[in-house]
Amino acid sequence: MVERFDTIEPLRRLIGTHFRGRYEELHVLRKHLHREEGSKRVLKISGIGGSGKSALLGKLLLELEQSDERPSPWVYLDFDHPEVQPSNPARLIELIARRLGLLYVGHPSSRFFYEIESASAGDPMESFRLGLPRGAPPSELIQALDRVIRRLQMEPSLLIVFDTFEQAQMQGRAVTSQLTETIEQILSALPYAQIVLSGRAVIEAFPDSTRIELGDLDNESADSALEALGIKEQSFRARITRAIGTNPLSLTLAAAAIKSGQLTQDDVEVFIAGASGLEIQGRLYTRILGHISDGEVRRLAHPGLIVRRMTPGVIRNVLAKVCEINPDDAERLFERLPDHVALFEHDDAAPDEKGALRHRQDIREIMIQLMMRDPIWMDHLSEIHTKAIEHYQGRPYAITRAEELYHRLMRDDELEELDALWSQDLAASLGRSWLEPFPERARAWLALRLGRGDLRAPEELRHADWEFYALRETLSHLRAGETDRALSVLAQRSERVPGSPLVPLEVDVLRRLERPMEALAVCRAGLARAQSAEKLQSVLVLHLRAAEIGLDLMDNELLQHHAGQARRIANALQSPLDELRALQVLARGELMDPKLFGDSKQERLLDLERAFAQVQPEMLLQAPDIAERMVKSLRLFSKNVLMKIATTFGNHPDQTLIRADAFLLAELLTDVERKNGGVALLSNLAAAVGLSKTNPNSEEIASNTIRFSRLGDALTAVLDAYGDDDRILTNTANLFL
Structure with missing residues (x-):
């Protein structure tokens, strides 16, 4: 029910008590x-930020929620939330089923919705109960959803709302195409389903659709909204709308400034005179900031909008001087910021950060555009961007690299500097800022990497940009199983920049085509370029590739040389993950042919296990391939290895290292129950997933453990208590892929 509240409450806050007007649009939505x-x-809603798109949707959905009768099935999914993944069809169906289960709590059908949720997440027990194969494709999951909806004892219907659609679009054409295909599957399989897509950008998919373009409110609705916002005098309301117009965000900001005493009847026209809509909103927001009683927060809020994220380190190292704040107070000031919900939202923290917030993006976009036009702020903008780059520079995490790249883009740094920072895992983060006013050159660079805009002929691209185009196209062909076509893309140009990611990719393609000698030649040429340019990380990657080719060719000298070089460089770079990769390739050789590759298998595996145990979980999360190889290729099923994987990955809903198999987990828990103290352990596991501690049932615990993503906790508890028991260890190992 907490999750249900978390879905509904933001909609209530959006519409508040002052939603007025939009009668025609609501009529179209109800139809x-x-x-x-x-x-x-399909119905598509578009409009600029602040035009009230989400509030309009909230009005309709709350009408359904507050119906006296059992509501018709509806689902609201916001792509601004990280759990809503447009590129993952099974995940979207899982969320749809979960929302419907919560909508019909207490109704017999809720259980079936939860079964579809678990089956979509990969639970084979629930798939079996629904008559679905393990890992059922989206089409079969949607058909199962259809069967449950038809059990609701009402005419079948389903409204699915996808909000903040631009966040999906910002992830590129491939992601948008995948999402479009999923929606088309839903429409095909559920003839009664209706879809609403809402976002700022034009939605090109589904041309045969109803469209709503939100603009400003009509004068009567604007007047009524201001009255609901606390502006009681009608003549004052009329002066406000004449001065600032009838944009919903402008009205809300104006009312807040007036109620806080920062804007009076006497100065409203003078204050607004000659300003554009954007400038009006910026001026009103600045007035509202003036009402914040906490002087440090007030000084931090306005220039602080130049940065996307707020952490104690950002306050101390980036903003303190320009905001006239004592750097020593950064921690205490950061602790006060979450109270200002109109300014900040929670954000993910990097492993080396104690916490993080982000500014509201709609407000940032307004203020950044205004600050970039203001000569007074130009020097401050450059200073803050430079300090932010220094703050984030050299930190290895995707979160911190994305921020460094963002500030370099805004500073219009040389393209070669941007090239050096880019990796595909930064796309989603940078895509969130696509609507911000990047310099023209930086925007063109980013557009190519986000898959936005029309791509010029590849032969006309700057070479670094061509390499990115080739990387994207090659990976696309490989995902489709088109290895020859992947190689043909790489063959369009022979030039490679030092440290180019195309080199290890070309090696991989040639190995897939069973052309190891050609792969080795490409690898050696790439090594020479990377070494001359002192690109140590690239040198390390290529040594690891060459060691793999040594395995392909059954060449022990090649394997030992390149794996040894990789270990040496990994130690120099203080990269325990890459040292593990080098140890793993050596161990695989000894397992393949001890006579050829050496017979120190037990010693090597013990070294490998010790090194694996010492890797920090946050680092291991970035390299699931290492954990997968420990159990899949090397068959290392020791208690310590399994506990490390369980604690690191087990509670992540999208992990693929541990089978979300309720049958196998139930069998393991049944074995645990027979152990001394086993019933007590099962009772604790039951309580952790919302079940009674009395008479714990292994099947119910297994099902809920997978449903609520507590697999890591359960396996860690079992291994900690009984991991020295051979049978328990073997049955636990069966859950690891």
Whole structure:
């Protein structure tokens, strides 16, 4: 029910008590909901930030929520939330089923929705109960959803709302195409389903659809909204709308400035005179900041909008001087920021950060554009971007690299500096800022990497940009199983920049085609370029590739030389993950042919296990391939290895290292129950997943453990208590892929 509250409450806050007008738009939405004559299957809502798109949707959905009768099935998914993954069809179906289960709590059908949720997440027990194969494709999961909806004892219907659609678009054409295909599957399998897509950008998919373009409110609705916001005098309301217009965000900001005493009847026209809509919103927001009683927060809020994220380190190292704040107070000041919900939202923290917040993106976009036009702020902008780059520079995490790259983009750094920082795992983070006013050159560079805009002919691209194009196209062909076509893309140009990611990729393609000698030649040429340019990380990667080729060719000298070089460089770079990779390739050789590759297998495996145990979990999370190889290729099923994987990955819903297999987990728990103290352990596991501690049932615990993503906790507890028992250890190992 907490999750249900978390879905509904933001909608309540959006519409507040002052939602007014939009009568025509609500009428179109209601017609769409009820599939009245002439309505299409898809309705698209677009409008600029602050025009009230989400509030309009919230008004409709709360009408459904507050219905006296059992509500018709509806689901709200916001792509601004990280759990809503547009590129993952099974995950979207899982979330749809979960939301419907919460909508019908207490109804017999809720259990079936939860079964579909678990089956979509990969639970084979729930798949079996639903008559689905393990790992059922999205089409079969949608058909199962159809069967449950038809059990609701009402005319079948389903409204699915996808909000903040631009966040999906910002992840590139491939992601948008995958999402479009998923929606088309839903529409095909569920003839009663209606879809709403809402976002700032034009949505090109589904041309045969109903469209709503949100603009400003009509004067009567704007007047009514201001009255609801606490502006009681009608003549004052009229002066406000004449001065600032009727944009919903402008009205809300104006009312807040007036109620806080920062804007009066006497100065409203003078204050607004000559300003554009964007400038009006910026001025109003600045007035609201003036009402913040905490002087340090007030000084931090406005120039602080130049940075996307707020952490104690950012306050201390980036903003303290320009905001006239004592750097020693950074920790205490950061602790006060979450209270200002109108300014900040929670954000993911990097492993070396104690916590993180982010500014509200709609406000940032307004203020950044205004600050970039203001000569007074130009020097401050450059200073803050430079200090932010220095703060994030050299830190290895995707979160911190994305921020360094963002500030370099805004500073319009040389493209070669941007090239050196880019990796594909930064795309989603940078995509969130696509609507910000990047310099023209930086925007063109970013557009190519986000898959936005029209791509010029590849032969006309700057070589570094061509390499990125080739990387994207090659990976796309490999995902489709088109290895020859992947190689043909790489063959378009022979030049490679030192440390180019195309070199190890070309090695991989040639190895797939069973052309190891050609792969070795490419690898050696790439090593020479990377070594001359002192690209040590690239040298390390290519030594590891060459060691793998040594395995392919059954060449012990080649394997030992390159694996040894990789270990040496990994130690120099203080990279325990890469040292593990080198140890792993050596161990695989000894397992393949002890006579050829050496017979120190037990010693090597013990070294490997010790090194694996010492890696920090946050680092291991970035390299699931290492953990997978420990159990899949090397068959290392010791108690310590399994506990390390369970504690690091087990509670992550999208992990693929441990089978989300309720049958196998139930068998393991049944074995545990027979052990001394086993019933007590099962009772604790039951309580942790919302079940009674009395008479714990292994199957129920297994099912809920997988449903609520507590697999890591359960396996860690079992291994900690009984990991020295051979049978328990073997049955636990069966869960690891």
